[in-house]
Amino acid sequence: MFHGLNTTATALTSQRLRMDVISSNMANVDTTRGKLVDGEWVPYTRKQVVLQQKDPGFSSFLNIAMNNSSSPGQGVKVGKIVKDDTPFDMVYDPEHADANEDGYVAMPNVDPLREMVDLMSATRSYEANVTVFNASKGMMMKALEIGK
Amino acid sequence: MSLFSGTITALENGLDYASQKQKVISNNIANSDTPKFKAKDVSFKKMLDQELLSSFSTYKTDNRHFDLDIKADASSGVYVRQNQSYNNSGNSVDIDKEMSDLATNQIYYNALTDRISGKFQSLKNVIKGGN
Numbered sequence: 001m002f003h004g005l006n007t008t009a010t011a012l013t014s015q016r017l018r019m020d021v022i023s024s025n026m027a028n029v030d031t032t033r034g035k036l037v038d039g040e041w042v043p044y045t046r047k048q049v050v051l052q053q054k055d056p057g058f059s060s061f062l063n064i065a066m067n068n069s070s071s072p073g074q075g076v077k078v079g080k081i082v083k084d085d086t087p088f089d090m091v092y093d094p095e096h097a098d099a100n101e102d103g104y105v106a107m108p109n110v111d112p113l114r115e116m117v118d119l120m121s122a123t124r125s126y127e128a129n130v131t132v133f134n135a136s137k138g139m140m141m142k143a144l145e146i147g148k
Numbered sequence: 149m150s151l152f153s154g155t156i157t158a159l160e161n162g163l164d165y166a167s168q169k170q171k172v173i174s175n176n177i178a179n180s181d182t183p184k185f186k187a188k189d190v191s192f193k194k195m196l197d198q199e200l201l202s203s204f205s206t207y208k209t210d211n212r213h214f215d216l217d218i219k220a221d222a223s224s225g226v227y228v229r230q231n232q233s234y235n236n237s238g239n240s241v242d243i244d245k246e247m248s249d250l251a252t253n254q255i256y257y258n259a260l261t262d263r264i265s266g267k268f269q270s271l272k273n274v275i276k277g278g279n
Binding site for chain 1: 163166167168170171172173174175177178179180181182183185188190226243247250251253254257258261264265268
């Protein structure tokens with residue numbers, strides 16, 4: 001019965017996780033000490049979420065087998081969080097504590113502009129899903145009023 | 149004489165369609181950022197066609213002929229929309245179309261519930277003898 005709401009809820013969860021990852025990227029835009037590898041500091045690496053369709057669960061197959069309902073899909077999930085492999089930005093700053101012999105510092109491969117665009121995209125998707133949620137809820141409330 | 153005329157059944161079928169459509173729209177909007185996702189739609193006509201087809205039996209002239217078994221994908225009218233343009237991630241959800249479909253579907257559903265309520269109201273009125 002609450003299938004539509006559950007579908008929307010999966011999208012809200014995924015978009016929120018996407019926003020969390022973007023926040024992490026933005027917060028670490030200047031982090032030169034992300035991880036210690038063989039005694040050397042490696043800068044923070046940009047992270048990215050991969051969205052994928054949610055697999056149909058048992059109830060979906062049961063419904064199809066019983067032939068009373070079809071499967072419009074189960075929503076969306078975050079499949080994995082991947083690291084961005086683009087090279088680090090080399091910035092000339094000999095004063096920096098993590099500068100190499102030539103005076104260059106490896107900065108994270110985070111592009112603030114790109115993160116802002118992703119953030120806007122996530123926000124808009126979230127809003128669209130909130131609208132769907134309210135629409136579904138309105139329909140259910142209306143159905144409860146039948147016969148009043 | 150039947151107390152509940154065909155009207156209520158018809159409206160009920162309409163509600164079934166509208167709630168199925170709502171599920172499909174929710175799923176499309178939920179997946180509007182999923183790479184390679186293809187938008188789905190639900191069609192009353194396809195639903196009807198499948199119902200009509202399922203009452204067919206294949207005329208076989210040889211016992212090695214296959215049965216026309218359409219039960220395998222008889223999934224009440226949900227189909228993947230064809231002839232869509234995809235964006236660069238291979239996703240075919242047109243968010244503007246989905247949002248307007250959502251609004252339309254909501255109004256349609258509200259209209260149906262309103263009519264069902266009206267139907268019950270008039271039945272109630274008749275039972276009470278107008279008091």
